[in-house]
Amino acid sequence: MVRYFGCLSKDQxxxxxxxxxxxxxxxxxxxxxxxxPLALAPARxxxxxxSTQAALKMAALEARHPAPDRLVRLASSRIPHEELSxxxxxxxxSGHRILHPDHVKAMSDILCRLDRPVCDAKLTILPxxxxxxxxxxxxxxxxxxxxxxxxxxxxxxxxxxxxxxxxRVGDYITSLRPLEDMQSMVSDCFxxxxxxxxxxxxxCGSNCEYLKSLQMRLLEIIQSFYIQVFSMLPTDHKHMIRSxxxxxxxxxxxxxVSNIVINSIxxxxxxxxxxxxxxxxxxxxxxxxxxxxxxxxxxxxxxLCLASTLYPxxxxxxxxxxxxxxxxxxxxxxxxxxxxxxxxxxxxxHMSAEAAEHPLPAGLAVLHxxxxxxxxxxxxxxSVVSANNVLSTDDFSRIVAIxxxxxxxxxPVKKDMRARAPKLFxxxxxxxxxxxxxxxxxxxxxxxxxxxxxxxxNSQNILELKYVLNFICGVEESGSSFTACYRVNFxxxxxxxxxxxxxxAEFWVPYPELSKPNxxxxxxxxxxxxxxxxxASARKLVYPSSTEYFVKDITVYGTxxxxxxxxxxxxYFDSLRDLKFAKK
Numbered sequence: 001m002v003r004y005f006g007c008l009s010k011d012q013x014x015x016x017x018x019x020x021x022x023x024x025x026x027x028x029x030x031x032x033x034x035x036x037p038l039a040l041a042p043a044r045x046x047x048x049x050x051s052t053q054a055a056l057k058m059a060a061l062e063a064r065h066p067a068p069d070r071l072v073r074l075a076s077s078r079i080p081h082e083e084l085s086x087x088x089x090x091x092x093x094s095g096h097r098i099l100h101p102d103h104v105k106a107m108s109d110i111l112c113r114l115d116r117p118v119c120d121a122k123l124t125i126l127p128x129x130x131x132x133x134x135x136x137x138x139x140x141x142x143x144x145x146x147x148x149x150x151x152x153x154x155x156x157x158x159x160x161x162x163x164x165x166x167x168r169v170g171d172y173i174t175s176l177r178p179l180e181d182m183q184s185m186v187s188d189c190f191x192x193x194x195x196x197x198x199x200x201x202x203x204c205g206s207n208c209e210y211l212k213s214l215q216m217r218l219l220e221i222i223q224s225f226y227i228q229v230f231s232m233l234p235t236d237h238k239h240m241i242r243s244x245x246x247x248x249x250x251x252x253x254x255x256x257v258s259n260i261v262i263n264s265i266x267x268x269x270x271x272x273x274x275x276x277x278x279x280x281x282x283x284x285x286x287x288x289x290x291x292x293x294x295x296x297x298x299x300x301x302x303x304l305c306l307a308s309t310l311y312p313x314x315x316x317x318x319x320x321x322x323x324x325x326x327x328x329x330x331x332x333x334x335x336x337x338x339x340x341x342x343x344x345x346x347x348x349x350h351m352s353a354e355a356a357e358h359p360l361p362a363g364l365a366v367l368h369x370x371x372x373x374x375x376x377x378x379x380x381x382x383s384v385v386s387a388n389n390v391l392s393t394d395d396f397s398r399i400v401a402i403x404x405x406x407x408x409x410x411x412p413v414k415k416d417m418r419a420r421a422p423k424l425f426x427x428x429x430x431x432x433x434x435x436x437x438x439x440x441x442x443x444x445x446x447x448x449x450x451x452x453x454x455x456x457x458n459s460q461n462i463l464e465l466k467y468v469l470n471f472i473c474g475v476e477e478s479g480s481s482f483t484a485c486y487r488v489n490f491x492x493x494x495x496x497x498x499x500x501x502x503x504x505a506e507f508w509v510p511y512p513e514l515s516k517p518n519x520x521x522x523x524x525x526x527x528x529x530x531x532x533x534x535x536a537s538a539r540k541l542v543y544p545s546s547t548e549y550f551v552k553d554i555t556v557y558g559t560x561x562x563x564x565x566x567x568x569x570x571x572y573f574d575s576l577r578d579l580k581f582a583k584k
Contacts, residue, residue, distance in 0.1 A: 003550060004045070004055035005031060006530025006539065007216035009209050019189050025174060029186050035217045037328055041183050047076040047172040050545030051529065057547045070115065077114040078170040086110075088176050212534075214321040215300065219559075220531040221329055222296045222303075225256045227527065227542070230473060230491055231500040232261075232391050238471050241284040242572045243268040245295045247364070249356050251302040252349075253372040256329045258382040261391070265399050266367055266407070271360065277575055282440030285447070285472035286568070289540035289555075292474055293533070294562035302356030303329055309348040310334045335372060359578075363413040370406050377402050389499035424575070435570035446472060449507050450490055453520040465494035467501065467522075474541050476555055484509050487552075489541050492522075502527065504544055529553065535560040 001013035001024070008016075008031065020027035025044055032042040045052045053072050060068035079087070087110070090103045226244070233240060248264035250256040273281075286292060307320040310331060327333075349368040353361035371378045381402050384395050424432065450469050458466045473489040485508050491500035505520035512518055523542055530553065532539045538558040543549040569578075 001027060001031070003058045003530070004028065004051070006532040006554075007035075007213045007220075009213075012209055012213065019193065025177075026182065026185055026189070029182060030189055033186050033190070035213065035325055037326060042186055044174050044179060044182060047174060052076075054545050054547045054550055058550050061547070074111060074114055075173065077172075078168040079110065079114065079173060080168070080170040083110050084171060084173075084176065087173070092176060208318075211318055211321060214318070214325055216531050216533045218300055218303070218321065218324055218329065219293075219296050219533040221325075222250055222256070222299050223292070224527065225250050225260060225329070226292065226295065227473070227502060228257055229260045229264075230471075231502065232385075232389065233471075233491070233500065234390055234392065235470055235493060236393070237391070237396065238284045239278070240264055240268060241286065241471065242273070242281075245286070245291055245568075246572060247359055248295070249302050249353075249358060249364075250299040250329060251306050251331070251352050251356070252368050253332060253335050253378055254382045255332050255386075258385040261385045262371075262381055262399065262403070263364065263367075265396065266364075266403055267360070269400055269403065270363065270407075271574075273574055274576060277573065281436065281571055283443040283447075283471075285443045287439060287442055287446070287472065287475045288566050288568045289474040289476060290557055290562055290566055291568040293538060293540055293559065294566070296533075297559050297562050298356040298358075302352040302358070303331070305355035306331060306348055306352040309351065336375070360413075362410075366410050366413055367403075367407050370408065374406055377406050432570050432573060435567055439567060439571045443472065446475060446486065446488060449486070449509075449518075450488065450505055450520065453505050453507065453518060454492060454503075457520050465496065467492035467494055467503075470500055473502070476541055478552075478555070479508075483511050487541060487543070502542060504542065534558045 001016065002008055002010055013027075016027045016030050017024070020030055028045045029042040036042060047053070053076055056075060057068050057072050060071050065071055086106065090099065090107065226248075229244060229248070230241075243264040244260060247267035248260045250260050252259035252263060254262060303324055304317060304320055307324050308317065311320055311323055324331075347365050347369060349372075350361055350365035353364045358364050371381070381399060384398055384402075385391070388395055447469060450472070454467055454469055458464075470491040470493045473491060476487045477484055478487075479485045485506065488505040488507075490503050490505065492503050493500050502523045503520050504523055505518075506516075507518035521544060523544065527542045529543050529545060530539060530550070532554050534554075535558045537554050537556050539553045540555065541553070543553045
C-alpha cells in the first residue's frame with residue numbers, strides 16, 4: 001500500500017487494510033475512492049500496470065518471498081476463461097470447505113502452465129544462399145488465434161516489417177470477483193464507517209496525515225497539468241517556459257490546463273522581459289526541479305484559497321481539499337453562473353492570487369473577473385487549448401486576440417505596472433551574470449548528453465518515430481565527487497511535431513556505471529510512478545515504473561525549500577518587476 005501510493009503513511013495503510021479486512025485489492029479501491037475523483041467509481045489495481053508490478057515486487061522483497069519475480073509474473077499473467085471458472089468454483093463457491101486434493105493438483109497445473117513462456121522463436125540462416133527461416137513454437141493450450149495480432153509497417157525503399165504479438169487469451173486472477181461486487185463492498189465500508197461516526201480519514205488539524213495525503217495527491221495532479229502544458233509547447237515558443245513557471249498558475253475561471261495557458265500568455269504579453277534580460281538567458285531549460293515544485297505549491301495555495309471561498313460551509317481546509325480532489329482541481333463548474341461570490345470581503349480571485357504569491361495579483365484578478373463575466377470568450381479560449389495537442393503560432397495569436405478583447409486595465413493594475421525594481425549594484429550584477437553563465441554551461445553539457453542518448457534510442461528503435469530534444473523539464477543530480485548520476489526529464493519532438501513526448505534519461509559522469517548503461521526512454525501516459533511531496537523531500541521527477549526507482553525517486557528538498565532563492569530565479573530575473581528578488 002505504501003509503495004503503491006507513496007502518499008500514505010504506514011498507519012494510514014494499516015487503517016485501510018483494517019476496514020478491508022486485510023483484502024489488499026479492496027484496500028486499494030478504498031484509497032482510490034477516498035483520494036480519487038468522486039465522479040469515477042474506484043477501479044481494481046491493474047495487474048498489467050508497471051506500477052502495480054513494481055509495488056508487488058517491492059512488497060515481496062520486504063516479505064522475503066523466495067521468488068519475487070515469479071510471484072509478479074504469475075499475478076500479471078492472463079488465465080484462460082475456463083480455468084478461471086474452475087478457480088472461482090474451487091476458491092469462492094466452495095463455502096469455505098476444505099479443498100479436495102484433486103483441486104489442489106489442478107490449481108498447481110494451472111500455475112505451472114502460466115509460468116511457461118507463451119512461445120519461443122528460432123532464426124536459422126540456410127546455407128548456400130537459402131535465406132533465413134524464422135520458426136515460432138506456440139505453447140499448447142494457453143494460446144489461441146484471438147491472442148495473435150499482426151501489424152505491418154512500410155519502411156520505404158520497398159521494405160516492410162511485420163510485427164506479430166502473442167498473448168494469452170483470458171483474464172487476470174483479480175477478475176474472479178466481479179467489479180460490481182467489489183465496488184459494492186467499497187460502498188459498504190464507507191457506510192459502516194459513517195454509521196459508527198468514524199471516517200476512514202479523520203481530520204485532526206494541520207498535522208493530520210489525511211490532509212497531508214490530500215495535499216500530496218493534489219500536487220501530483222497539478223504536476224500532471226504542467227507536464228501536459230509543456231507537451232503542448234511548440235519549439236519556437238520555449239521562451240514561454242519562464243511565464244509558465246513564474247505566473248502560469250492553474251487556478252482561474254477555466255479548467256486547470258486552460259488556466260495555465262491563459263495566465264502564462266497574458267503575463268508574457270502584458271509584462272514581457274526586456275531585451276537585455278532576454279539576451280542573458282542562454283537556454284530556457286528547467287535544471288532545478290524545485291522551480292517546478294514551487295509553481296505546483298503556489299498553484300495549490302491559490303486553488304485552496306479560491307475553493308475555500310466557493311465552499312463557505314466548510315469549517316476547515318479539509319472540505320476544500322477534498323472538493324479539489326473530487327474535481328481534480330477544476331472549479332469552473334462551481335464558478336459558472338455565480339453572479340456574486342460568497343466572500344466576506346474582497347475579490348476571491350485577488351485573494352487567491354495573493355495567497356499564491358503571484359507576481360501581479362491585481363492584474364490577474366481583474367483578468368479572471370472579466371473572463372468570468374464573458375463566458376463565451378472564456379469558452380473560446382478553453383476550446384483553443386483543448387482542441388490541440390500542440391499549440392501553433394496561430395493558436396497563440398487567437399488567444400492573445402481574445403485576451404485583448406476582454407482585458408481592460410484598471411487603477412489597481414496600473415499601480416502594479418508602475419512598480420519598478422531597484423537598480424542592482426555592481427556586485428549583484430556580477431552575481432546575476434555568473435549564475436546565468438553557469439546555468440547556460442550546465443544546460444549545454446546536459447543537452448549534449450541527452451542528444452547522444454536520443455541518437456542511441458533512435459538507432460535501437462528503427463520502427464518508431466525519430467525524436468529530437470526540445471527542452472529539459474528537470475534534473476536530479478546525485479553521487480560522489482568522483483562519479484555523478486544525472487536523472488533527467490525532458491521533452492522531445494518528432495519530425496511530424498504532433499506533440500512533445502516526455503522522456504526520462506539516466507547517465508553517469510565521468511565514468512558510466514558498469515552494471516547499468518546510460519539510457520533514455522519515453523514515458524507512457526498516464527505518467528507512471530508514486531505520489532510523494534513532503535516538506536523535507538519529494539518525488540520531483542517522473543520515473544519509469546521499476547523497483548529500482550522505488551528506492552531512489554524521493555529526493556531531498558521538498559515543499560519547504562520552494563520559498564528560498566533558487567538558481568533559476570537568477571536566470572529568469574526581470575530587472576523591471578522582480579522587486580522582492582532585487583531587494584534580496
